[in-house]
Amino acid sequence: MIETIKALTEAFGPSGREDKIRNLIIEMIKDHVDGYNVDKIGNLIAWKGEGGEPVLFVSHMDEIGIVITNEIEEGFYRIEPVGGMSPYSALSRRFIFEDGTIGVVSVEHETFEDYKKALSNMTFDNLYLDTMGKKMKIGTFGVYMSSFYESGDLMMSKAMDDRSGAAVLVELVKKLKNPKRKFYVAFSIQEEVGLVGASVVAYPVDVSEAIAIDVTDSADTPKAFKRVPMKLGKGPAIKVKDKMSISDKRIVDKLVEVAEKEEIPYQMEVLIFGGTDAAALMKTKDGIPSATVSIPTRYIHTPSEVVSKKDFENTVKLLSAYVQRV
Ligand SMILES: [Zn+2]
Structure with a gap:
Protein backbone atom coordinates (compact mmCIF):
# COMPACT_ATOMS: atom_id res chain seq x y z
CA MET A 1 0.00 0.00 0.00
CA ILE A 64 -0.49 20.51 -10.95
CA GLY A 65 2.66 21.73 -12.66
CA ILE A 66 4.23 24.49 -14.70
CA VAL A 67 4.83 25.09 -18.41
CA ILE A 68 7.54 27.09 -20.21
CA THR A 69 5.97 30.18 -21.79
CA ASN A 70 8.97 32.06 -23.23
CA GLU A 71 12.73 32.49 -23.10
CA ILE A 72 14.01 35.56 -21.24
CA GLU A 73 17.62 34.88 -22.16
CA GLU A 74 19.61 31.70 -22.65
CA GLY A 75 18.98 29.35 -19.73
CA PHE A 76 16.27 31.57 -18.18
CA TYR A 77 12.58 31.10 -18.88
CA ARG A 78 9.22 32.51 -17.94
CA ILE A 79 6.72 29.96 -16.64
CA GLU A 80 2.99 29.65 -16.21
CA PRO A 81 1.14 27.43 -13.74
CA VAL A 82 -0.75 24.35 -14.97
CA GLY A 83 -3.60 24.15 -12.48
CA GLY A 84 -3.75 25.94 -9.14
CA MET A 85 -0.15 26.59 -8.18
CA SER A 86 0.63 29.61 -6.05
CA PRO A 87 3.76 31.56 -7.04
CA TYR A 88 4.75 31.35 -3.38
CA SER A 89 4.77 27.54 -3.62
CA ALA A 90 6.86 27.69 -6.80
CA LEU A 91 9.57 30.02 -5.44
CA SER A 92 12.94 28.36 -4.75
CA ARG A 93 11.58 24.94 -5.76
CA ARG A 94 13.22 22.50 -8.11
CA PHE A 95 11.14 21.32 -11.04
CA ILE A 96 11.64 18.39 -13.38
CA PHE A 97 10.39 18.57 -16.96
CA GLU A 98 9.11 16.12 -19.54
CA ASP A 99 12.38 16.46 -21.50
CA GLY A 100 14.42 15.58 -18.40
CA THR A 101 15.54 19.15 -17.64
CA ILE A 102 15.79 20.13 -14.00
CA GLY A 103 15.52 23.78 -13.06
CA VAL A 104 14.95 26.07 -10.08
CA VAL A 105 12.45 28.92 -9.81
CA SER A 106 13.60 32.27 -8.45
CA VAL A 107 12.36 35.84 -8.28
CA GLU A 108 13.69 38.86 -10.19
CA HIS A 109 14.98 41.86 -8.25
CA GLU A 110 17.68 44.46 -8.84
CA THR A 111 17.47 46.09 -5.42
CA PHE A 112 16.40 45.15 -1.87
CA GLU A 113 13.38 47.37 -2.37
CA ASP A 114 12.47 45.35 -5.50
CA TYR A 115 12.90 42.14 -3.59
CA LYS A 116 10.62 43.23 -0.76
CA LYS A 117 7.99 44.33 -3.27
CA ALA A 118 8.24 41.10 -5.24
CA LEU A 119 7.87 39.00 -2.09
CA SER A 120 4.83 40.92 -0.87
CA ASN A 121 3.04 40.65 -4.18
CA MET A 122 4.39 37.64 -5.97
CA THR A 123 3.03 36.71 -9.37
CA PHE A 124 4.31 34.48 -12.14
CA ASP A 125 5.31 37.72 -13.93
CA ASN A 126 8.28 38.21 -11.63
CA LEU A 127 9.33 34.57 -11.30
CA TYR A 128 11.72 32.84 -13.67
CA LEU A 129 13.11 29.35 -14.18
CA ASP A 130 16.88 28.86 -14.24
CA THR A 131 17.80 25.72 -16.21
CA MET A 132 21.54 26.11 -15.62
CA GLY A 133 22.09 26.89 -19.27
CA LYS A 134 19.92 24.18 -20.73
CA LYS A 135 17.87 25.14 -23.78
CA MET A 136 14.16 24.40 -23.51
CA LYS A 137 11.22 24.42 -25.88
CA ILE A 138 8.21 26.61 -25.28
CA GLY A 139 5.32 24.47 -24.03
CA THR A 140 7.44 21.99 -22.07
CA PHE A 141 5.65 20.78 -18.93
CA GLY A 142 7.22 20.27 -15.51
CA VAL A 143 6.28 19.22 -11.98
CA TYR A 144 7.71 19.72 -8.51
CA MET A 145 10.77 17.61 -7.92
CA SER A 146 9.95 16.04 -4.60
CA SER A 147 10.24 12.60 -3.08
CA PHE A 148 8.06 10.50 -0.84
CA TYR A 149 8.69 10.44 2.92
CA GLU A 150 6.81 8.77 5.78
CA SER A 151 6.86 9.19 9.54
CA GLY A 152 4.51 7.32 11.86
CA ASP A 153 0.98 7.55 10.51
CA LEU A 154 1.78 10.37 8.09
CA MET A 155 3.06 10.36 4.53
CA MET A 156 4.45 13.35 2.63
CA SER A 157 4.91 13.76 -1.12
ZN1 LIG B 1 -5.82 19.63 -6.88
Whole structure:
Protein backbone atom coordinates (compact mmCIF):
# COMPACT_ATOMS: atom_id res chain seq x y z
CA MET A 1 0.00 0.00 0.00
CA ILE A 2 2.74 2.48 0.97
CA GLU A 3 4.71 1.35 -2.08
CA THR A 4 1.68 2.08 -4.29
CA ILE A 5 1.36 5.64 -2.97
CA LYS A 6 5.10 6.24 -3.20
CA ALA A 7 5.27 5.05 -6.82
CA LEU A 8 2.15 6.96 -7.89
CA THR A 9 3.06 10.26 -6.23
CA GLU A 10 6.64 10.21 -7.51
CA ALA A 11 5.53 9.54 -11.10
CA PHE A 12 5.45 12.39 -13.63
CA GLY A 13 2.02 13.50 -14.81
CA PRO A 14 0.95 17.14 -14.96
CA SER A 15 -2.42 17.88 -16.58
CA GLY A 16 -2.22 17.16 -20.29
CA ARG A 17 0.88 14.97 -19.91
CA GLU A 18 -0.62 11.91 -18.23
CA ASP A 19 1.00 9.16 -20.36
CA LYS A 20 3.56 8.00 -17.81
CA ILE A 21 1.22 7.97 -14.83
CA ARG A 22 -1.47 6.23 -16.89
CA ASN A 23 0.93 3.46 -17.97
CA LEU A 24 2.04 2.98 -14.38
CA ILE A 25 -1.59 2.63 -13.20
CA ILE A 26 -2.35 0.15 -16.01
CA GLU A 27 0.61 -1.97 -14.87
CA MET A 28 -0.70 -1.89 -11.30
CA ILE A 29 -4.32 -2.83 -12.06
CA LYS A 30 -4.33 -4.93 -15.22
CA ASP A 31 -4.15 -8.31 -13.48
CA HIS A 32 -6.83 -7.33 -10.96
CA VAL A 33 -9.65 -6.11 -13.24
CA ASP A 34 -11.94 -7.77 -15.80
CA GLY A 35 -11.02 -5.22 -18.46
CA TYR A 36 -9.88 -1.67 -19.11
CA ASN A 37 -9.95 0.95 -21.81
CA VAL A 38 -8.30 4.28 -22.53
CA ASP A 39 -10.74 6.70 -24.16
CA LYS A 40 -9.96 9.10 -27.00
CA ILE A 41 -8.77 11.92 -24.73
CA GLY A 42 -6.76 9.71 -22.38
CA ASN A 43 -9.02 8.81 -19.44
CA LEU A 44 -8.37 5.30 -18.15
CA ILE A 45 -11.39 3.26 -17.10
CA ALA A 46 -11.43 -0.31 -15.76
CA TRP A 47 -14.21 -2.58 -14.55
CA LYS A 48 -14.74 -5.58 -12.35
CA GLY A 49 -17.62 -7.84 -11.30
CA GLU A 50 -21.08 -8.41 -12.69
CA GLY A 51 -24.65 -7.38 -12.06
CA GLY A 52 -26.29 -5.16 -9.47
CA GLU A 53 -26.45 -1.40 -9.85
CA PRO A 54 -23.01 -0.49 -11.17
CA VAL A 55 -21.11 2.29 -9.44
CA LEU A 56 -18.31 4.41 -10.90
CA PHE A 57 -15.38 5.65 -8.81
CA VAL A 58 -13.23 8.42 -10.25
CA SER A 59 -9.84 9.74 -9.13
CA HIS A 60 -7.91 12.17 -11.24
CA MET A 61 -4.44 11.10 -12.28
CA ASP A 62 -3.05 14.50 -13.27
CA GLU A 63 -1.14 16.77 -10.91
CA ILE A 64 -0.49 20.51 -10.95
CA GLY A 65 2.66 21.73 -12.66
CA ILE A 66 4.23 24.49 -14.70
CA VAL A 67 4.83 25.09 -18.41
CA ILE A 68 7.54 27.09 -20.21
CA THR A 69 5.97 30.18 -21.79
CA ASN A 70 8.97 32.06 -23.23
CA GLU A 71 12.73 32.49 -23.10
CA ILE A 72 14.01 35.56 -21.24
CA GLU A 73 17.62 34.88 -22.16
CA GLU A 74 19.61 31.70 -22.65
CA GLY A 75 18.98 29.35 -19.73
CA PHE A 76 16.27 31.57 -18.18
CA TYR A 77 12.58 31.10 -18.88
CA ARG A 78 9.22 32.51 -17.94
CA ILE A 79 6.72 29.96 -16.64
CA GLU A 80 2.99 29.65 -16.21
CA PRO A 81 1.14 27.43 -13.74
CA VAL A 82 -0.75 24.35 -14.97
CA GLY A 83 -3.60 24.15 -12.48
CA GLY A 84 -3.75 25.94 -9.14
CA MET A 85 -0.15 26.59 -8.18
CA SER A 86 0.63 29.61 -6.05
CA PRO A 87 3.76 31.56 -7.04
CA TYR A 88 4.75 31.35 -3.38
CA SER A 89 4.77 27.54 -3.62
CA ALA A 90 6.86 27.69 -6.80
CA LEU A 91 9.57 30.02 -5.44
CA SER A 92 12.94 28.36 -4.75
CA ARG A 93 11.58 24.94 -5.76
CA ARG A 94 13.22 22.50 -8.11
CA PHE A 95 11.14 21.32 -11.04
CA ILE A 96 11.64 18.39 -13.38
CA PHE A 97 10.39 18.57 -16.96
CA GLU A 98 9.11 16.12 -19.54
CA ASP A 99 12.38 16.46 -21.50
CA GLY A 100 14.42 15.58 -18.40
CA THR A 101 15.54 19.15 -17.64
CA ILE A 102 15.79 20.13 -14.00
CA GLY A 103 15.52 23.78 -13.06
CA VAL A 104 14.95 26.07 -10.08
CA VAL A 105 12.45 28.92 -9.81
CA SER A 106 13.60 32.27 -8.45
CA VAL A 107 12.36 35.84 -8.28
CA GLU A 108 13.69 38.86 -10.19
CA HIS A 109 14.98 41.86 -8.25
CA GLU A 110 17.68 44.46 -8.84
CA THR A 111 17.47 46.09 -5.42
CA PHE A 112 16.40 45.15 -1.87
CA GLU A 113 13.38 47.37 -2.37
CA ASP A 114 12.47 45.35 -5.50
CA TYR A 115 12.90 42.14 -3.59
CA LYS A 116 10.62 43.23 -0.76
CA LYS A 117 7.99 44.33 -3.27
CA ALA A 118 8.24 41.10 -5.24
CA LEU A 119 7.87 39.00 -2.09
CA SER A 120 4.83 40.92 -0.87
CA ASN A 121 3.04 40.65 -4.18
CA MET A 122 4.39 37.64 -5.97
CA THR A 123 3.03 36.71 -9.37
CA PHE A 124 4.31 34.48 -12.14
CA ASP A 125 5.31 37.72 -13.93
CA ASN A 126 8.28 38.21 -11.63
CA LEU A 127 9.33 34.57 -11.30
CA TYR A 128 11.72 32.84 -13.67
CA LEU A 129 13.11 29.35 -14.18
CA ASP A 130 16.88 28.86 -14.24
CA THR A 131 17.80 25.72 -16.21
CA MET A 132 21.54 26.11 -15.62
CA GLY A 133 22.09 26.89 -19.27
CA LYS A 134 19.92 24.18 -20.73
CA LYS A 135 17.87 25.14 -23.78
CA MET A 136 14.16 24.40 -23.51
CA LYS A 137 11.22 24.42 -25.88
CA ILE A 138 8.21 26.61 -25.28
CA GLY A 139 5.32 24.47 -24.03
CA THR A 140 7.44 21.99 -22.07
CA PHE A 141 5.65 20.78 -18.93
CA GLY A 142 7.22 20.27 -15.51
CA VAL A 143 6.28 19.22 -11.98
CA TYR A 144 7.71 19.72 -8.51
CA MET A 145 10.77 17.61 -7.92
CA SER A 146 9.95 16.04 -4.60
CA SER A 147 10.24 12.60 -3.08
CA PHE A 148 8.06 10.50 -0.84
CA TYR A 149 8.69 10.44 2.92
CA GLU A 150 6.81 8.77 5.78
CA SER A 151 6.86 9.19 9.54
CA GLY A 152 4.51 7.32 11.86
CA ASP A 153 0.98 7.55 10.51
CA LEU A 154 1.78 10.37 8.09
CA MET A 155 3.06 10.36 4.53
CA MET A 156 4.45 13.35 2.63
CA SER A 157 4.91 13.76 -1.12
CA LYS A 158 4.02 15.90 -4.08
CA ALA A 159 0.81 14.94 -5.93
CA MET A 160 -1.04 13.31 -3.03
CA ASP A 161 -3.66 15.34 -4.91
CA ASP A 162 -4.86 13.07 -6.35
CA ARG A 163 -2.54 10.10 -6.57
CA SER A 164 -3.63 9.14 -3.06
CA GLY A 165 -7.14 8.83 -4.56
CA ALA A 166 -5.72 6.85 -7.48
CA ALA A 167 -3.93 4.60 -4.98
CA VAL A 168 -7.25 4.02 -3.18
CA LEU A 169 -8.74 2.73 -6.45
CA VAL A 170 -5.70 0.54 -7.16
CA GLU A 171 -6.03 -1.00 -3.69
CA LEU A 172 -9.79 -1.35 -4.16
CA VAL A 173 -9.52 -3.50 -7.29
CA LYS A 174 -6.92 -5.66 -5.54
CA LYS A 175 -9.01 -6.04 -2.40
CA LEU A 176 -12.37 -6.87 -3.99
CA LYS A 177 -11.73 -10.32 -5.45
CA ASN A 178 -15.43 -11.19 -5.89
CA PRO A 179 -17.43 -7.96 -5.85
CA LYS A 180 -21.16 -8.35 -5.26
CA ARG A 181 -21.91 -5.83 -8.00
CA LYS A 182 -20.13 -4.43 -11.01
CA PHE A 183 -17.98 -1.39 -10.38
CA TYR A 184 -15.81 0.85 -12.50
CA VAL A 185 -12.66 2.70 -11.51
CA ALA A 186 -11.69 5.67 -13.66
CA PHE A 187 -8.51 7.72 -13.65
CA SER A 188 -9.36 11.04 -15.22
CA ILE A 189 -7.16 13.57 -17.01
CA GLN A 190 -6.89 17.33 -16.62
CA GLU A 191 -8.93 17.70 -13.43
CA GLU A 192 -6.65 20.47 -12.23
CA VAL A 193 -7.41 22.70 -15.20
CA GLY A 194 -11.21 22.34 -15.09
CA LEU A 195 -12.49 18.76 -14.56
CA VAL A 196 -11.88 18.07 -18.26
CA GLY A 197 -11.58 14.27 -18.29
CA ALA A 198 -14.46 13.65 -15.88
CA SER A 199 -16.80 15.60 -18.17
CA VAL A 200 -16.83 12.69 -20.63
CA VAL A 201 -15.38 9.69 -18.79
CA ALA A 202 -18.81 8.18 -18.05
CA TYR A 203 -20.12 8.19 -21.63
CA PRO A 204 -19.17 4.60 -22.49
CA VAL A 205 -20.61 3.12 -19.28
CA ASP A 206 -24.04 2.70 -17.82
CA VAL A 207 -23.89 3.58 -14.13
CA SER A 208 -26.49 4.74 -11.68
CA GLU A 209 -24.10 6.62 -9.39
CA ALA A 210 -20.57 7.99 -9.25
CA ILE A 211 -18.18 8.87 -6.46
CA ALA A 212 -15.10 11.04 -6.89
CA ILE A 213 -12.19 10.31 -4.59
CA ASP A 214 -10.00 13.34 -4.06
CA VAL A 215 -8.11 15.19 -1.37
CA THR A 216 -9.61 17.93 0.74
CA ASP A 217 -8.22 20.59 3.03
CA SER A 218 -7.63 19.90 6.71
CA ALA A 219 -7.27 22.17 9.70
CA ASP A 220 -5.15 20.54 12.34
CA THR A 221 -2.07 22.72 12.54
CA PRO A 222 -1.60 25.25 15.41
CA LYS A 223 -3.40 28.16 13.75
CA ALA A 224 -5.49 26.47 11.09
CA PHE A 225 -8.41 28.01 9.27
CA LYS A 226 -11.32 27.68 11.70
CA ARG A 227 -14.02 27.15 9.10
CA VAL A 228 -12.46 23.91 7.91
CA PRO A 229 -13.56 21.03 10.18
CA MET A 230 -11.57 18.16 8.60
CA LYS A 231 -8.59 16.63 10.38
CA LEU A 232 -5.95 14.09 9.46
CA GLY A 233 -6.43 10.66 11.00
CA LYS A 234 -10.17 11.06 11.68
CA GLY A 235 -11.24 9.00 8.68
CA PRO A 236 -12.37 9.64 5.12
CA ALA A 237 -14.38 12.83 4.74
CA ILE A 238 -17.84 12.38 3.25
CA LYS A 239 -18.40 15.57 1.32
CA VAL A 240 -21.69 17.38 1.69
CA LYS A 241 -20.70 20.28 -0.54
CA ASP A 242 -17.91 22.37 -1.92
CA LYS A 243 -17.93 25.45 -4.09
CA MET A 244 -18.72 23.56 -7.31
CA SER A 245 -21.29 20.94 -6.39
CA ILE A 246 -23.51 19.51 -3.69
CA SER A 247 -23.18 15.78 -3.21
CA ASP A 248 -26.24 13.69 -4.00
CA LYS A 249 -27.92 13.24 -0.62
CA ARG A 250 -28.87 9.61 -1.27
CA ILE A 251 -25.23 8.70 -1.80
CA VAL A 252 -24.09 10.70 1.23
CA ASP A 253 -26.68 8.93 3.40
CA LYS A 254 -25.63 5.51 2.08
CA LEU A 255 -21.95 6.28 2.72
CA VAL A 256 -22.71 7.31 6.30
CA GLU A 257 -24.87 4.22 6.82
CA VAL A 258 -22.13 1.91 5.51
CA ALA A 259 -19.43 3.62 7.61
CA GLU A 260 -21.53 3.29 10.76
CA LYS A 261 -22.52 -0.28 10.13
CA GLU A 262 -18.93 -1.34 9.41
CA GLU A 263 -17.55 0.89 12.19
CA ILE A 264 -15.27 2.75 9.81
CA PRO A 265 -14.28 6.17 11.18
CA TYR A 266 -15.48 9.04 8.98
CA GLN A 267 -15.98 12.79 9.14
CA MET A 268 -18.41 15.09 7.40
CA GLU A 269 -17.07 17.70 5.03
CA VAL A 270 -18.42 21.09 4.10
CA LEU A 271 -15.77 22.87 2.08
CA ILE A 272 -16.23 26.57 1.46
CA PHE A 273 -14.03 26.53 -1.65
CA GLY A 274 -12.79 24.03 -4.23
CA GLY A 275 -14.42 21.37 -6.36
CA THR A 276 -13.88 17.82 -7.57
CA ASP A 277 -14.68 15.62 -10.56
CA ALA A 278 -18.10 15.03 -8.95
CA ALA A 279 -19.21 18.44 -10.28
CA ALA A 280 -18.52 17.27 -13.84
CA LEU A 281 -20.03 13.81 -13.30
CA MET A 282 -23.31 15.36 -12.15
CA LYS A 283 -23.53 17.31 -15.42
CA THR A 284 -22.49 14.60 -17.84
CA LYS A 285 -24.88 12.53 -20.02
CA ASP A 286 -28.37 12.91 -18.59
CA GLY A 287 -26.97 13.51 -15.10
CA ILE A 288 -25.25 10.98 -12.86
CA PRO A 289 -26.03 11.27 -9.13
CA SER A 290 -22.58 11.91 -7.68
CA ALA A 291 -20.72 12.55 -4.44
CA THR A 292 -17.15 12.84 -3.21
CA VAL A 293 -15.19 10.95 -0.59
CA SER A 294 -12.15 12.98 0.42
CA ILE A 295 -8.80 12.27 1.99
CA PRO A 296 -7.93 15.13 4.38
CA THR A 297 -4.61 16.68 3.37
CA ARG A 298 -2.25 19.35 4.66
CA TYR A 299 -0.45 21.77 2.30
CA ILE A 300 -2.45 20.97 -0.84
CA HIS A 301 -0.79 21.98 -4.12
CA THR A 302 2.67 22.22 -2.55
CA PRO A 303 5.58 19.77 -3.03
CA SER A 304 4.89 18.40 0.46
CA GLU A 305 1.26 17.34 0.72
CA VAL A 306 0.67 15.31 3.88
CA VAL A 307 -1.95 12.58 4.39
CA SER A 308 -2.63 9.91 7.01
CA LYS A 309 -2.11 6.19 6.35
CA LYS A 310 -5.13 5.37 8.53
CA ASP A 311 -7.36 7.70 6.49
CA PHE A 312 -6.11 6.09 3.32
CA GLU A 313 -6.82 2.57 4.60
CA ASN A 314 -10.25 3.58 5.91
CA THR A 315 -11.12 5.14 2.54
CA VAL A 316 -10.36 1.81 0.84
CA LYS A 317 -12.50 0.04 3.49
CA LEU A 318 -15.40 2.46 3.07
CA LEU A 319 -15.53 2.14 -0.73
CA SER A 320 -15.13 -1.59 -0.56
CA ALA A 321 -18.02 -1.90 1.90
CA TYR A 322 -20.02 0.46 -0.33
CA VAL A 323 -19.62 -1.87 -3.33
CA GLN A 324 -20.51 -4.92 -1.25
CA ARG A 325 -23.59 -3.28 0.29
CA VAL A 326 -26.58 -4.88 -1.42
ZN1 LIG B 1 -5.82 19.63 -6.88
